[in-house]
Amino acid sequence: MVKFLVIVLGVGWLLGQLIRYFLRSKLAKFAQQVNEVAREQEREQKHASRPKDEVIVDYVPKTFKEKSKKDVQGGDYVDYEEVKE
Template identity: 45%
Template sequence: MILKIIIFFIALGWIFSSLVRYFLNSKLKKFADQVQAAQREETRKRNKPKDGNVNVDFVPGDQKKGSSGTISGGDYIDYEEVKD
């Protein structure tokens, strides 16, 4: 008789722990999805350019210079500023 009661409580505990684990996992997944959606929304708002502002996301590092110390890749054209 006592053995049946012990087995019953062990089975009841196992079923209860399985149900609690299932519900906690579903609630945690829902919470994680909400947090992730909020982070995406915040990132979208932060990256949205405002009217009249320029946002530079990439700043290149030092570019390699030619052997003579000048910038390679184009010709330098002298110009004279003309004021109206």
């Protein structure tokens, strides 16, 4: 009788540990999917909120800022950079 009780308790404990492991992995996967959907909605909301004709510059290099600070005197000056293909 004691042997049967020990076996039942051991199997119950083992099943509890296995269920806990699988639930954690499933919950982590579910949380990742929810976060991904939230990020996608945030991107769509950002995209929808700005006007279509607006130009947005995310990054301006430091060298560009330094070039624009120089005073150019005399004549028409066109700042350009050669693009090699």
